[in-house]
Amino acid sequence: MTLLQVSQLTKKFGGFTALDGVNLTVNKGEIYGFIGPNGAGKSTTIRVLLGLLKSTSGTAKIFGLDAWEDAVEIHKKIAYVPGDVNLWPNLTGGEVIDLFLKMRGVTVDSARKEKLIKQFDFDPTKKCRTYSKGNRQKVALIAAFAADADLYILDEPTSGLDPLMERVFQSCVLEAKEAGSSVLLSSHILSEVERLCDRVAIIREGQIIESGSLAELRHLTRIQLSVETKRAIDDIASVKGVHDLEAKENAYTFQVDGESLGEVIRYVSDFGVKKLESAPPTLEDLFMRHYEGTQSEGGK
Amino acid sequence: MAKQSSYQTALLFRFFSKREALKITTWIVSIVVVTLMVALALSGLFQNDQERQAIAETMRNPAMSALVGQGYGLDNYTDGAMLAHQMLLMTAVVVAIMNILLVVGLTRADxxxxxxxxxxxxxVGRLAQTNAALLVMVATNVVLTLITAISLASLGIESIDWHGSLLYGVVLGITGIVFGVFTLLAAQLSDNARGTKMLAFAVLGVSFMIRAIGDAGNELLSWFSPLGILLGTEVYVNNYWWPIAVSVILAIIIGFVALRLQQTRDIGAGLIRQKPGKKEASRFLQTPIGLSLRLQRTPLIAWLIGMFLIGASYGSVLGDLEGFFAENEMMVELIGAVEGVSMTEQFLSMLMVVMAIMGTIPALMSLLRIRGEEKKERTEHIIARPISRMKLLMTYLAIAIITSTVMLLTAVVGLAGAGLALLDVEVSFSTLLQAMLAYLPAVWIMLGLATVLFGFAPKFTSWIWFYLIYSFFVVYLGELLEMPDWLVNLTPYAHIPELPVESLNWSSLSLITIIALGLYAMGLFGYRRRDVEG
Incomplete structure (x- = not known):
């Protein structure tokens, strides 16, 4: 079942096109990763989804409702955490959490709230002006996860958290998934997206350039191989499908196109393989591959 | 139209009210207390009709009209008429300022x-925040209206009756609402809080100017200013209600337009687009003093213009002063008559101290910016580089000292430019200049105290404003309210020789300057050894 559907979404700010025909679907019970460099349009997309920005053309629907027209109805069933959390300096963190929960109109399970406060190691009695970026983010995270939501929209929610807290965050997201909720997670931390997300979309200059499950994306790309042989491999660089070769004595590391893998293995095996390691491409590899290609075209 | 755009307005209203309660209460109490004190002082000062009538005659001149509004009921100048004529406009301006700050804080700033x-x-509905801010603003003004009306009427002064007092309060409240919705509109046009504030203050300033020019001569013009319209109520004399109706309609229209704009625009956007800025920093900007000057460029220019206008507007009333004072007992009391000196000269020395205090405001603001920068954790970027705290604070101090000098100079140039030709007493420009600049050491003391607060108790730096308000209060109303000397002497401004009435006293001026320097040294010492507090 589709919870969130964006089709042909375009957003212009004056003459600048921030989003150019973005398509995106998030299904019930899935964690959807949304990645891309600064200024690619992640936050703009999310702000359109929240009804904070009005789309220039195209549609953005959540729960089948229009993101701009039915913002209030939609927001009753979602929770949002921005990357940059600003709070009222003279209220305490605890007060803000309660205020946000009250505004969501949900019944607060105070045991759950207490548990989260404890898990995040958060002191809710301090005034917001004294909190660091990470602590302000905890306020938004606790307010988001202290009550059930059908959809969590998280825009770089861990940019200020330490690795320990990031783990707490990840367990919160997985719990939400187990409870049947969906999550749209925009992030720069690719390992986090890799660990959590069922599907991923990559956005660049306002356009989605790749989307699908991680397995699908990996299929499109190369595999990292490192080989050690008894004899030097003749002329491996010229074998079809081999890229980025690094050779040191009889040890080689290179990338192989998915479809040429069989051939390359056959070729290499003639030279007396001592060690063979293969690794799936990381999301980082995927990401870099998309950007390296485009930088030479698009960069000035 | 989006659905449920006002959803949860009530919740936000309660939240905002709680958040602003202390600030609003302080404003309302101050406004009401000052109003009541002046009402009591006026009725105590003029015991009979003849005395009041004498004042009324002095009000029949364009300069007074420009300052306080057109005279009305001058043929029977009762306590009520006097209060409304001399205080209503000023109080309305203060109420407008309160509302501008309140609305900016609740809308664009957040x-x-x-x-x-x-x-x-x-x-939460798309309009809920705006609605809630509007409601808080209106509620504030309603409370102000009621408290003002009830407390004025219960003073028991004959001509300050229930009907007039109610209208007096309503004029203040409606002024607040009108400028509150103007601010809301400004918040749609500009995409930042500072721009919004400046736009709203510009509307207030222009309203005041149009009314001043209109009241001084061209009466038709006054009806184009919200303030002019509201003064048309002629409180305590004719008690017209129709200007209230006109203003309410105006407020509703503007409020409606603002809400419409709010409803359809993107979050964070304003109708006025930001121009792209410079790509590289100029050489000047790359120095601490250049950076600090650049950051406060706009307010400093605005204050320069303001100080010139203040000087010029005082200058323009200098003509025919002797005749004016011969009959104006209150002004004489305000100034505190000295035998053997012309009233004009005494009035001039009064003007000097008032302008000196006004000129202190931009100088203090310029200095206190260092505290603002510290609070926003931006000084860290500078002192993390090879620039010492001493140097940073000295830079700000130097700019503030220069600011104070330039501001006072500008004011006295404005005063002389508009006033010297009109004077019927022989006063030279250099006398005026000396009289004005003699107040610089007092301003420097204020800067010194601010530096000490900043150095030792940064959280309380802004308390210097209370001291400035106190200073203004005692030098302006000290004589009128017959305050004891020691209360008056608590302010540095009271220790400056009042030229041209008194003569220049170099030794006391030097002493005050030395004390100021000592305060700077203390503040610098404190700043060097304390923590930087974000």
Whole structure:
């Protein structure tokens, strides 16, 4: 079942096109990763989804409702955490959490709230002006996860958290998934997206350039191989499908196109393989591959 | 139209009210207390009709009209007429300022800082924040109206009756509402809090100017200013209600337009687009003094213009002063008559201290910016580089000292430019200049105290404003309210020789300057050894 559907979404700010025909679907019970460099349009997309920005053309629907027209109805069933959390300096963190929960109109399970406060190691009695970026983010995270939501929209929610807290965050997201909720997670931390997300979309200059499950994306790309042989491999660089070769004595590391893998293995095996390691491409590899290609075209 | 755009307005209203309660209460209490004190002082000062009538005659001149509004009921100048004529406009301006600050704080400021984004991602209507801010603003003005009306009427002064007092309060309240909705509109046009504030203050300033020019001569013009319209109520004399009706309609129209704009625009956007800025920093900007001057360029220019206008507007009333004072007992009391000196000269020395205090405001603001920068954790970027705290604070101090000098100079040039030709007493420009600049050491003491607060108790730096308000209060109203000398002497401004009435006293001026320097040294010492507090 589709919870969130964006089709042909375009957003212009004056003459600048921030989003150019973005398509995106998030299904019930899935964690959807949304990645891309600064200024690619992640936050703009999310702000359109929240009804904070009005789309220039195209549609953005959540729960089948229009993101701009039915913002209030939609927001009753979602929770949002921005990357940059600003709070009222003279209220305490605890007060803000309660205020946000009250505004969501949900019944607060105070045991759950207490548990989260404890898990995040958060002191809710301090005034917001004294909190660091990470602590302000905890306020938004606790307010988001202290009550059930059908959809969590998280825009770089861990940019200020330490690795320990990031783990707490990840367990919160997985719990939400187990409870049947969906999550749209925009992030720069690719390992986090890799660990959590069922599907991923990559956005660049306002356009989605790749989307699908991680397995699908990996299929499109190369595999990292490192080989050690008894004899030097003749002329491996010229074998079809081999890229980025690094050779040191009889040890080689290179990338192989998915479809040429069989051939390359056959070729290499003639030279007396001592060690063979293969690794799936990381999301980082995927990401870099998309950007390296485009930088030479698009960069000035 | 989006659905449920006002959803959760009530909740936000309660939240905002709680958040602003202390600030609003302080404003309302101050406004009402000052109004009551002046009402009592006026009725105590003039015991009979003849005395009041004498004042009324002095009000029949364009300069007075420009300052306080057109005279009305001058043929029967009762306590009530006097109060409304001399205080209503000024109080209305203060109420307008309160509302501008209140509305900016509740709307564009929260939007700029990002709190609104958090709220709007919750099930809260698109207009809920604006609605709630409007409601808080209106409620504030209603409370102000009622308290003013009830407390004025219960003073039991004959001509300050229930009907007039109610209208007096309503004029203040409606002024607040009109400028509150203007601010709301400004918040749609500009995409940041500072721009919004400046736009709203510009509307207030222009309203005041149009009314001043209109009241001084061209009466038709006054009806084009919200302030002019509201003064048309002629409180305590004719008690017209129709200007209230006109203003309410105006407020509703502007409020409606603002809400419409709010409803359809993107969050964070304003109708006035930002121009792209410079790509590289100029050489000047790359120095601490250049950076600091650049950051306060706009307010400093605005204050320069303001000081010139203040000087010029005082200058323009200098003509025919002797005749004016011969009959104006209150002004004489305000100034505190000295035998053997012309009233004009005494009035001039009074003007000097008032302008000196006004000129202190931009100088203090310029100095206190260092505290603002510290609070926003931006000084860290500078002192983390090879620039010492001493140097940073000295830079700000130097700019503030120069600011104070330039501001006073500008004011006295404005005064002389507009006033010297009109004077019927022989006063030279150099006398005026000396009289004005003699107040610089007092301003420097204020800067010194601010530096000491900043150095030792940074959280309380802004308390210097209370001291400035106190100073203004005692030098302006000290004589009128017959305050004891020691209360008056608590302010540095009281220790400056009042030229041209008194003669220049170099030794006391030097002493005050030395004390100021000592305060700077103390503040620098404190700043060097304390923690930087974000």
């Amino acid at each position: 939007e700029e800082d990002g709190q609104l984004e958090m709220i709007r991602a919750l099930p």
